[in-house]
Amino acid sequence: SQQGEEDPQALSIQEGENATMNCSYKTSINNLQWYRQNSGRGLVHLILIRSNEREKHSGRLRVTLDTSKKSSSLLITASRAADTASYFCATDVTGGGNKLTFGTGTQLKVEL
Amino acid sequence: NAGVMQNPRHLVRRRGQEARLRCSPMKGHSHVYWYRQLPEEGLKFMVYLQKENIIDESGMPKERFSAEFPKEGPSILRIQQVVRGDSAAYFCASSPMSGRAKNIQYFGAGTRLSVL
Secondary structure, rough: OOOEEEEEOOEEEEEEOEEEEEEEEEOOOEEEEEEEEOOOOOEEEEEEEOOOEEEEEEOEEEEEEOOOOOOOEEEEEEOOOOOOOEEEEEEEOOOOOOOOHHHHHHHHEEOO | OOOOEOOOOOOEEEEOEEEEEEEEEEOOOOEEEEEEEOOOOOEEEEEEEOEEEEEEEEOOOOOOEEEEOOOOEEEEEEOOOOOOOOOOEEEEEOOOOOOHHHHOOEEOOOOEEEEE
């Protein structure tokens, strides 16, 4: 399996519910980032968490990082229909320069 | 402050033709990255450039693909003699050299290449 795999691959919830997506990676990282991609569009940066951080919040987003398990989770609270998109985790691997290694993504659908 | 600009948005080429994809980074950004995305997949790193220098091209196919970021003008990703397997969305991202946002990459809307 590749560096950065999201779980689940697809998630369908009702508006107002919380959505949780998980990401696992294989190697040591400098930081982990989450991006959102609307269908047919570019990626939008959501949040960055450094390797020495365990939790970070930004608005309705909460990200956790467990470097011992090499995993991260993204929680979107009180979801809205506009949150419908694909969500990708991306790792900045230690010694890898500035390039990002992306996972395969979670497709989130928020229904009214 | 305009974001990362990519053009064209859509590009159709026949097998054997050349494709040129352009990317203008955000103002003040000196680092440019190119990624390729196949349908239903995540982005795959191709190349990382700074002005007039290729820093990391470990994700670039050895043949037919080249990239540049000249002193003046946009970064160019060039694909010679395109094949159907080159059909994908190609994304450019840029980041600043320093500051709090130096680890964050800002993406353009992408160029969707279709090879007939």
